[in-house]
Amino acid sequence: TPAGTPAAASSLPRPPAKPAVFIPVNRSPEMQKERLKLPILSEEQVIMEAVAEHPIVIVCGETGSGKTTQVPQFLYEAGYSSDDSIIGVTEPRRVAAVAMSQRVAKEMNLSQRVVSYQIRYEGNVTEETRIKFMTDGVLLKEIQKDFLLLKYKVVIIDEAHERSVYTDILVGLLSRIVSLRAKKLLPLKLIIMSATLRVEDFTQNQRLFPEPPPVIKVESRQFPVTVHFNKRTPLEDYSGECFRKVCKIHRMLPAGGILVFLTGQAEVHALCRRLRRAFPHVGRRPPAQEGQEDSVEKTRKFKKSRARARKAQAATLPPVSLDNYSVLPAGGGDEDREAEMDEEEEALGSDLDLDLGDDGGDAGEQPDASHPLHVLPLYSLLAPERQAQVFQPPPKGTRLCVVATNVAETSLTIPGIKYVVDCGKVKKRHYDRVTGVSSFRITWVSQASADQRAGRAGRTEPGHCYRLYSSAVFSDFEPFPPAEITRRPVEDLVLQMKALSIDKVVNFPFPTPPSVEALLAAEELLIALGALQAPQRTERMKQLQRSRLSCPITALGRTMATFPVAPRFAKMLALSRQHGCLPYAITIVAAMTVRELFEELDRPAASDQELAVLRGKRARVAQMKRRWAGQGASLKLGDLMVLLGAVGACEYAGCSPQFCEANGLRYKAMLEIRRLRGQLTTTVNTVCPEAGLFVDPKMEPPSESQVTYLRQIVTAGLGDHLARRVQSEDLLDDKWRNAYKTPLLDDPVFIHPSSVLFKELPDFVVYQEIVETTKMYMKGVSAVEVSWVPVLLPAYCQFDQPLEEPPPAYCPEKGRVLCHRTSTFYRVGWPLPAVQV
Ligand code: ADP
Numbered sequence: 001t002p003a004g005t006p007a008a009a010s011s012l013p014r015p016p017a018k019p020a021v022f023i024p025v026n027r028s029p030e031m032q033k034e035r036l037k038l039p040i041l042s043e044e045q046v047i048m049e050a051v052a053e054h055p056i057v058i059v060c061g062e063t064g065s066g067k068t069t070q071v072p073q074f075l076y077e078a079g080y081s082s083d084d085s086i087i088g089v090t091e092p093r094r095v096a097a098v099a100m101s102q103r104v105a106k107e108m109n110l111s112q113r114v115v116s117y118q119i120r121y122e123g124n125v126t127e128e129t130r131i132k133f134m135t136d137g138v139l140l141k142e143i144q145k146d147f148l149l150l151k152y153k154v155v156i157i158d159e160a161h162e163r164s165v166y167t168d169i170l171v172g173l174l175s176r177i178v179s180l181r182a183k184k185l186l187p188l189k190l191i192i193m194s195a196t197l198r199v200e201d202f203t204q205n206q207r208l209f210p211e212p213p214p215v216i217k218v219e220s221r222q223f224p225v226t227v228h229f230n231k232r233t234p235l236e237d238y239s240g241e242c243f244r245k246v247c248k249i250h251r252m253l254p255a256g257g258i259l260v261f262l263t264g265q266a267e268v269h270a271l272c273r274r275l276r277r278a279f280p281h282v283g284r285r286p287p288a289q290e291g292q293e294d295s296v297e298k299t300r301k302f303k304k305s306r307a308r309a310r311k312a313q314a315a316t317l318p319p320v321s322l323d324n325y326s327v328l329p330a331g332g333g334d335e336d337r338e339a340e341m342d343e344e345e346e347a348l349g350s351d352l353d354l355d356l357g358d359d360g361g362d363a364g365e366q367p368d369a370s371h372p373l374h375v376l377p378l379y380s381l382l383a384p385e386r387q388a389q390v391f392q393p394p395p396k397g398t399r400l401c402v403v404a405t406n407v408a409e410t411s412l413t414i415p416g417i418k419y420v421v422d423c424g425k426v427k428k429r430h431y432d433r434v435t436g437v438s439s440f441r442i443t444w445v446s447q448a449s450a451d452q453r454a455g456r457a458g459r460t461e462p463g464h465c466y467r468l469y470s471s472a473v474f475s476d477f478e479p480f481p482p483a484e485i486t487r488r489p490v491e492d493l494v495l496q497m498k499a500l501s502i503d504k505v506v507n508f509p510f511p512t513p514p515s516v517e518a519l520l521a522a523e524e525l526l527i528a529l530g531a532l533q534a535p536q537r538t539e540r541m542k543q544l545q546r547s548r549l550s551c552p553i554t555a556l557g558r559t560m561a562t563f564p565v566a567p568r569f570a571k572m573l574a575l576s577r578q579h580g581c582l583p584y585a586i587t588i589v590a591a592m593t594v595r596e597l598f599e600e601l602d603r604p605a606a607s608d609q610e611l612a613v614l615r616g617k618r619a620r621v622a623q624m625k626r627r628w629a630g631q632g633a634s635l636k637l638g639d640l641m642v643l644l645g646a647v648g649a650c651e652y653a654g655c656s657p658q659f660c661e662a663n664g665l666r667y668k669a670m671l672e673i674r675r676l677r678g679q680l681t682t683t684v685n686t687v688c689p690e691a692g693l694f695v696d697p698k699m700e701p702p703s704e705s706q707v708t709y710l711r712q713i714v715t716a717g718l719g720d721h722l723a724r725r726v727q728s729e730d731l732l733d734d735k736w737r738n739a740y741k742t743p744l745l746d747d748p749v750f751i752h753p754s755s756v757l758f759k760e761l762p763d764f765v766v767y768q769e770i771v772e773t774t775k776m777y778m779k780g781v782s783a784v785e786v787s788w789v790p791v792l793l794p795a796y797c798q799f800d801q802p803l804e805e806p807p808p809a810y811c812p813e814k815g816r817v818l819c820h821r822t823s824t825f826y827r828v829g830w831p832l833p834a835v836q837v
């Protein structure tokens with residue numbers, strides 16, 4: 001073996017830097033030459049000695065120094081993948097896992113059967129795999145199956161500086177796994193790789209690593225980068241400012257690639273289009289023609305899709321019947337959680353095909369064909385082939401210009417960049433602790449990120465970075481980006497950790513621990529959902545709080561933890577084995593997980609033509625929603641019935657982009673729902689083999705009683721999102737008209753106008769989320785019968801009324817529904833739901 005047992009390591013004589021096993025690699029001479037230029041090559045010996053001597057090693061080095069591509073190769077050559085074991089490498093982003101596995105395979109002249117990747121829904125791992133790139137979520141799931149990770153001899157946590165939640169947890173878990181493996185005399189090596197030098201959270205954390213691991217710094221040949229600040233900070237239009245800056249650089253400055261940082265996919269595409277029109281080159285259509293054709297083409301498409309939509313509408317008239325759903329994809333067993341970052345972009349990604357927005361503004365600008373510019377987009381969900389283009393040299397006589405999101409900051413290094421244009425912003429999900437309201441916000445980056453971005457310009461020669469903000473603004477930036485774990489709710493993590501029998505989550509060695517309040521809120525929710533055992537109420541408050549933070553998991557919780565969805569949704573799935581509700585619950589949960597199934601139609605229109613299109617679509621979507629929601633019981637399931645109906649109808653229509661476009665559905669979201677349905681179905685079958693009948697779930701429309709059960713299941717899952725309509729006698733003033741009261745918010749909340757229950761105003765509802773625009777709006781609303789509340793949601797009730805027959809009432813001070821244990825439920829209302837799992 002390459003190393004002795006870590007416990008004895010220090011007393012043993014130094015092991016040789018290269019173990020006896022040396023696996024030769026047959027690289028091409030060109031590749032070898034290119035490798036030798038990388039700074040990390042001169043550190044190979046130091047790194048490998050440190051790895052041999054210490055169980056945990058930290059490797060730091062500028063982006064592009066060769067950490068990701070080279071360290072796995074060093075380990076391979078040193079025999080760390082002999083005896084059928086695997087070198088595992090985790091990445092926070094899917095795009096990096098795929099790209100890096102391809103690159104390393106190519107450098108080593110090995111097939112992707114040997115150097116492979118695994119991400120949420122796909123992978124090419126085989127029996128022969130020796131180096132496996134994966135997203136951090138994939139490894140976390142593997143730990144649940146095999147806590148000791150016995151098939152790995154080394155695990156590399158890459159991009160640890162990103163501080164993604166799963167990376168943080170992996171570091172904490174692996175610190176323990178490493179010592180367990182040492183005790184078993186099957187040592188596991190952990191290598192943490194990071195781009196910036198800020199590793200104190202890892203090294204100065206006694207609880208995480210009692211003995212600080214050695215840090216190896218890779219010096220890179222970084223050329224000086226001149227940073228130019230804007231005199232003032234543009235307030236709104238940083239995209240326009242980017243455009244102007246790129247034009248200037250391209251017209252006036254010497255050769256060298258340009259890299260632009262923007263915040264999201266839609267912005268990236270808009271700027272790419274604008275730049276391509278401004279600087280066309282051979283092989284591209286001249287811009288005027290492109291523009292014209294665009295609008296003609298779009299009108300034609302619109303007319304055609306309207307005709308198709310009419311046809312499709314006729315086709316959707318009969319209720320969904322036995323064969324209405326196409327076969328689900330095979331799904332595969334890769335039910336892992338995925339890094340958030342990718343999802344965020346996805347949630348925001350506008351459907352390009354539907355994007356009718358014209359670029360406006362530069363209509364008067366003459367295209368300049370004398371300065372060809374090779375413009376390429378780069379963001380995490382770009383197809384791998386298109387993403388690989390940024391590594392190719394640009395066509396002769398053109399200048400490369402890559403317009404990227406944050407992925408280009410550290411995950412991928414683009415060759416030949418001399419100019420960086422940095423808008424200074426980044427898009428991040430923002431959670432409101434109290435309300436649970438989440439939104440995407442564009443915020444300033446940190447100083448460390450801004451410097452990292454600037455550094456991209458000095459890789460091959462001295463470069464320039466243009467910051468579209470002033471130095472005063474820069475000095476107000478946070479020094480470092482905050483760890484993600486401190487900015488989001490943690491109930492899913494707490495559940496996963498409890499499932500790993502880590503009961504005292506407060507004691508877990510997080511690199512940066514989440515706040516105790518966040519942990520408490522998570523435990524409280526999980527207790528209410530029945531996933532954790534409630535502590536004894538008799539204990540004194542303080543003890544109660546302490547014991548709250550160490551509640552063990554329940555059988556229901558274990559089932560819930562196997563589903564790759566948020567705990568509220570997992571509860572719904574766990575409950576829906578009854579009455580044949582599973583396929584419907586799976587569909588509803590999949591559709592809720594993939595946010596924003598419907599296209600954003602409230603956006604401002606750039607032209608009259610677009611306005612007409614949007615209006616037409618809005619009317620059509622409203623009509624379809626009413627149709628999908630149906631009447632009676634089905635309408636009471638509300639927006640969730642709409643999701644069920646929309647997915648059903650779309651699958652019936654072959655899940656075509658045309659159907660989606662015609663009905664205002666996001667095609668990409670629909671594909672994601674389909675994949676998630678397949679994945680959840682597979683998971684259900686694994687958890688509960690008797691449910692085998694769901695392998696190929698063909699759904700008839702739910703019966704009326706099934707719809708009612710679904711409503712109860714949804715109520716049980718979204719219990720903490722219960723809202724009660726403010727009755728006229730409680731009306732304090734006009735702002736409460738048609739309003740709802742939730743336990744946590746003082747302000748009124750309203751049913752969102754896009755909801756099918758907007759006019760129905762049921763007395764009690766549960767909602768998926770609250771979004772704040774002009775008012776607080778509930779989205780994803782479903783009606784609840786009050787009589788269900790004490791039975792399904794006892795945790796949110798107070799049973800302290802006298803035993804006679806008070807009507808269920810609402811206590812605004814406590815923010816809770818006051819119900820009687822012997823409420824009307826047993827006499828009226830629905831038959832007692834069998835909610836045991
Ligand atoms: P680090 O992980 O330290 O940031 P990498 O190992 O990702 O560095 O990159 C090392 C070098 O390999 C960089 O110069 C980068 O440009 C190059 N590289 C990475 N992937 C590719 C690729 N697919 N094609 C060409 N060059 C690549």
Ligand code: MG
Nearest residue numbers: 067068410411
């Ligand atoms: Mg890297």
